Amino acid sequence: MTDSSQPRHPEAPKGRPTPKRSAAQSQRRSVANTSMSRKDAAKRQREERRAALERQRQALASGDERYLPARDKGPVRRFARDFVDSRFHIAEWFLPMAVVILVLSIVRVAQLQNIALLLWLVVIVMIVLDSVVTGVRLKKALAERFPDENRRGAVAYALMRTLQMRRLRLPKPQVKRGERP
Numbered sequence: 001m002t003d004s005s006q007p008r009h010p011e012a013p014k015g016r017p018t019p020k021r022s023a024a025q026s027q028r029r030s031v032a033n034t035s036m037s038r039k040d041a042a043k044r045q046r047e048e049r050r051a052a053l054e055r056q057r058q059a060l061a062s063g064d065e066r067y068l069p070a071r072d073k074g075p076v077r078r079f080a081r082d083f084v085d086s087r088f089h090i091a092e093w094f095l096p097m098a099v100v101i102l103v104l105s106i107v108r109v110a111q112l113q114n115i116a117l118l119l120w121l122v123v124i125v126m127i128v129l130d131s132v133v134t135g136v137r138l139k140k141a142l143a144e145r146f147p148d149e150n151r152r153g154a155v156a157y158a159l160m161r162t163l164q165m166r167r168l169r170l171p172k173p174q175v176k177r178g179e180r181p
Contacts, residue, residue: 060170071157072171076146080158082181083138085173089162091127096165098123131159 008014019027036044059067065078072081101123104116135155142151161169175181 061172063171063174068171074149076142076149076151076154077157078174079142079145079181080138080154081161081171081173082175083141084134084158084161085166085169086175086177086179086181087134088177089134090123090130091159091162092165094123094127094163131162134162135159 055067056069058064060069060072065073071077097119101116101119104112104119107113135158138155138158139151142154166173
C-alpha cells in the first residue's frame with residue numbers, strides 16, 4: 001500500500017503486474033453477472049440477518065464475547081455481569097413479590113390490604129438500599145480493576161441486571177453465587 005498523502009512518481013512501479021486483458025474482462029463480467037434482482041438481494045439479506053441473530057442468541061446463552069450485542073461486549077461489562085451474578089440481590093425477586101403483594105391488595109380484608117401496603121414500602125426500600133450498596137461496591141471494584149478503560153454505563157447495566165431473575169438473565173450467568181468475579 002502506498003501513502004495517499006504522497007503522490008506516486010509516474011514512472012515508479014505500481015507493486016503488482018498488469019492483468020492480462022482476458023483476465024480483466026472475465027473479472028469484470030463476473031462482477032457484472034453477480035448482480036441480483038431486488039427480490040434475491042432481499043432474500044439473501046434476510047438470511048444473513050437471521051444467521052447473525054441466531055449467532056447472537058447462541059452467544060447470549062453461552063457467553064461467547066465475539067457475537068454478543070454491543071451493549072454486552074467488553075471486559076468491563078463482563079466483570080459487571082459477573083459481579084452481579086456472584087451475589088444474591090433482593091431486586092431479582094421483585095416480580096414474584098409484586099405478584100404476591102398485588103394478590104394481597106386485591107383481597108377484601110382491610111388488614112391484608114394494610115400488610116400489602118407495608119410490604120410494598122419494605123420491598124422498595126430494600127431494593128433501593130441493595131442497589132445503592134451494589135452500585136458503590138461495583139464502582140469501586142471497576143475503578144480498581146479497569147482504571148484506564150471506559151466504565152461509562154457499567155453500573156447502570158449491572159443494576160438493570162439485578163432486576164432480572166437469575167434464571168432469565170441474558171447473557172447467562174457464567175459464575176456461581178459466592179464465587180469471586
